[in-house]
Amino acid sequence: MELYSTKKLKDEGFEQILNFFRKKSLWMLHYCTGCGAVELPPTMTSRWDMERFGMGPMATPRQADLLLITGYLSLKSLKRVIYTYEQMQNPKWVIALGSCPINGGIYYDSYSVINRLALYIPVDLSIEGCMPRPEAIIEGFIKLMKQIENGEAVGYKKYQENYKWYKQNQDSVLKREFPVLSGEEK
């Protein structure tokens, strides 16, 4: 299967101008499954004051530009994350917080937790740490803004172009036909 890379899908022309406005007004939807959610309230409120960058929390996926996955994802919540991601409107970005969505973290050998989020939905930026401090989170946001400005944050285009590949990966964990602990797994 041919996969499209970021280089091929880079934003050009008029999109570049729009990106200037997009990066300055990122509205985020936080999917608070993991432990990471506790670091978000201080990031949003007066101590670290995320609103300086024009960011703010939004109530529904339709209004949001940025999906924040705050920690480990079980198989059940992965399904909901995919629904949520697909409900968001283009252009949209995903940030994964913590080491769990990168390589499984302390849940690396769990039967019900996925190890790598980037296999199932396109992650634009991962912030490692268990849990990243608000400073690290804000650093990550600024990095994402730079990526958007350069036209490199095109995860949503990747998802459209490489949908088959993502769908395959999603199905391989969500539509497993044998019991997880039965030992029949190849």
Add this chain to the structure above:
Amino acid sequence: MMNNYIVRFLIGSLTSIILGLLYMGIGRKFIARIRRCYAGPFYQSFIDVIKLFSKHSISHHWIMDFGIMMGFSGIIATVIFLPIGNFYVFPDMKGNLIIIMYFMTIGYLGMAMGVSASGNPNSPIGIGRALALMIGYEIPFALAVILLIFANGSSLLYNIIQTQQGSIYNWNLLKYPFAFIGTIIALQGMLGEQPFDAMIAPAEIASGPMVELSGKFLGFGFLQHASQIFLETGIITAMFLGGGTIIGFFTKQLFLYLLTLSIASVFPRFRFEDGVKFFWTIPTSFVLFQLILFLIKR
């Protein structure tokens, strides 16, 4: 002649949108300072609107597109009857209060139609609450309007402004202070600020009417809210604060808006039935008291 009206219409509607967005941005900074943080630049709302219009958006039915447009144009249609300082879009109409009050509801009804067609159960809940609250704040507001119409013998904002000219002691704010207090509380409800934001309630019904709005639909919602801020603060400026020249008018509007925000940022939320009850008791009795005083004095 016709061209003249078109230019005036454009000036009126664009002023309302641009200044409304500006007030929103300044308001956000103001709230942030109350909470001891800084928020974005004062032109943040303009960036937000441009971003929203640059996004993809999803429509669920043509009634949804139509309803959102109707909500937006309903507010614009009301704004053009408002005297902006000493500028009138229709010089002969002179800002008839009855027309303004009548048209103001069209915006809400359009929005109600649009978001109900979106099919998300949260939006009819939000709209139901918004319309219920509207019945709440319309009573004190309508009583204040009736009082001013009685006092001036005319329902034109032009005449109401004229009688307040001269000095600050002629302002209706000082002539009818209780009616002003009642109307200010009603303004809080009109703008949907806390404690009367039960229709939006992000944590409870996921921002109510706006729940399914994406991209340009939310953009139009933003613009509608901006003109609404301009319209509603404008009416009260003309009714109680003596209108004024262009700059004076805008300053008074901004003052009223910041006053609402400073109330909003320290209050939690009323349940909407409690909100309606509150409107029907406290502000209504303030305005009624003023009305009775006025009738006795006469």
